Amino acid sequence: MAVKNVTVDNFNEEVLQVKLPVLADFYADWCGPCRMLRPALEQISEERTDVIVAAVNIDENPELADDYDISSIPCVILFKDGAEVDRSIGLVPKEALEALLG
Amino acid sequence: MTDIVVIGAGPAGLTAAIYARRASKSVIVLEALSYGGQIINTPDIENYPSAAHISGFDFATKIYEQAKSLGAEIKFEKAVEIRDGGDVKTVVTAKNEYDAKAVIIATGSANRKLGLPDEDKLTGRGVSYCATCDGAFFRNKKVAVAGGGNTALEDALYMADIAEKVYLIHRRDAFRGEDTTVERLKSRDNVSFVLNSRVTKLNAGRRLESIEVTDKDGKVSTLEVSGLFVAVGRVPENQNFSSLIDLDEAGYAASSENCRTRTPGVFVAGDNRAKEVRQLVTAAADGAVAATEAVKYINS
Numbered sequence: 396m397a398v399k400n401v402t403v404d405n406f407n408e409e410v411l412q413v414k415l416p417v418l419a420d421f422y423a424d425w426c427g428p429c430r431m432l433r434p435a436l437e438q439i440s441e442e443r444t445d446v447i448v449a450a451v452n453i454d455e456n457p458e459l460a461d462d463y464d465i466s467s468i469p470c471v472i473l474f475k476d477g478a479e480v481d482r483s484i485g486l487v488p489k490e491a492l493e494a495l496l497g
Numbered sequence: 498m499t500d501i502v503v504i505g506a507g508p509a510g511l512t513a514a515i516y517a518r519r520a521s522k523s524v525i526v527l528e529a530l531s532y533g534g535q536i537i538n539t540p541d542i543e544n545y546p547s548a549a550h551i552s553g554f555d556f557a558t559k560i561y562e563q564a565k566s567l568g569a570e571i572k573f574e575k576a577v578e579i580r581d582g583g584d585v586k587t588v589v590t591a592k593n594e595y596d597a598k599a600v601i602i603a604t605g606s607a608n609r610k611l612g613l614p615d616e617d618k619l620t621g622r623g624v625s626y627c628a629t630c631d632g633a634f635f636r637n638k639k640v641a642v643a644g645g646g647n648t649a650l651e652d653a654l655y656m657a658d659i660a661e662k663v664y665l666i667h668r669r670d671a672f673r674g675e676d677t678t679v680e681r682l683k684s685r686d687n688v689s690f691v692l693n694s695r696v697t698k699l700n701a702g703r704r705l706e707s708i709e710v711t712d713k714d715g716k717v718s719t720l721e722v723s724g725l726f727v728a729v730g731r732v733p734e735n736q737n738f739s740s741l742i743d744l745d746e747a748g749y750a751a752s753s754e755n756c757r758t759r760t761p762g763v764f765v766a767g768d769n770r771a772k773e774v775r776q777l778v779t780a781a782a783d784g785a786v787a788a789t790e791a792v793k794y795i796n797s
Contacts, residue, residue, distance in 0.1 A: 426630065427537035427538055427539070427540070427552060427553045427554035427557075428531075428537055428538060428630070430537075430554050431531045431533065431554065432531075460634070464622050464704040465621065465622075465634070466622055466623050466625060466631055466634040466635070466704065466724065467620065467621035467625055467627075467630065467631045467634075468631075484620055485620075486530060486531055486537070487530070488529075488530060488531075488573065
């Protein structure tokens with residue numbers, strides 16, 4: 396499965412109301428570390444069927460960045476049952492993202 | 498055995514790999530995080546010869562592709578130790594050990610933290626180490642910048658265009674950074690200087706809400722800010738190798754002009770090396786020098 400682009404309009408259905416855990420990557424196109432991090436997220440989305448990987452462009456969806464108190468990107472938040480469980484900030488190795496999933 | 502193991506895939510390490518490969522040496526580059534190093538945080542590089550404008554990400558990707566296409570092997574493993582066996586050096590990572598004839602340490606540096614409680618927890622929730630990366634989150638808000646060097650001054654100036662209010666907090670009364678930047682800051686109505694003072698506490702709910710500042714006489718005040726940009730210098734990443742190289746008091750690696758350390762066959766290149774100028778072009782230059790010297794060492 397590919398990384399799914401999510402916006403403020405479908406965040407509820409695609410992140411908060413889904414049964415599987417969701418790794419949501421808050422990013423921007425101008426952010427170099429976000430671009431560096433993306434391949435790891437794409438790999439996780441291909442390798443794992445027990446998690447959904449979503450991407451939220453914070454320039455286009457500033458409300459979502461504000462809702463989750465995000466002030467640095469990349470910020471990857473793990474959601475389970477509609478609530479934040481954990482988050483990872485900045486460029487991290489793929490293993491650190493996998494560690495979020497437990 | 499590999500001819501040259503390079504530790505760090507920033508501009509210095511990747512340039513070293515390019516030069517070593519062009520001298521027909523086998524090369525493994527070990528990188529703890531991601532290729533490119535700190536330059537990937539820079540949205541627009543304007544001072545690299547021949548590239549009037551290029552993003553840090555594109556710059557890093559181009560050197561990475563160049564090194565790879567020349568045959569350098571790049572592995573994402575963190576080097577934790579070098580064992581010196583004379584003609585054979587062993588670079589140890591969490592997963593593997595790599596024997597090499599020569600090693601180039603190009604590990605760069607990391608942000609220096611203030612060392613306050615909750616600083617890590619609030620990173621990304623108001624505390625930041627990169628104004629150009631995170632400044633946009635603080636449009637029309639109040640922020641503080643901590644530090645007295647050029648980075649702090651430039652961060653404050655950058656934030657003065659974005660934020661409602663910028664406090665520049667510095668533990669001394671004079672800045673190490675350039676006077677012209679200080680003068681430009683003084684001309685800004687929304688910048689206040691908080692001198693002879695340091696940040697002593699971070700107050701937060703879900704995100705940073707205010708900071709406590711203590712001056713040299715012990716007087717404590719509170720600044721309501723939603724952002725704190727920490728620009729108090731950098732820490733060179735030499736700690737794992739201090740048994741083989743000499744470090745200065747700030748932790749930078751001492752070397753000769755040609756990047757040799759006190760251990761034959763171990764070289765340093767880039768921002769972790771003790772030197773005056775730390776720029777992209779000097780990192781690349783170090784990489785070229787260190788690789789050339791490493792090749793000479795192996796061939797001798």
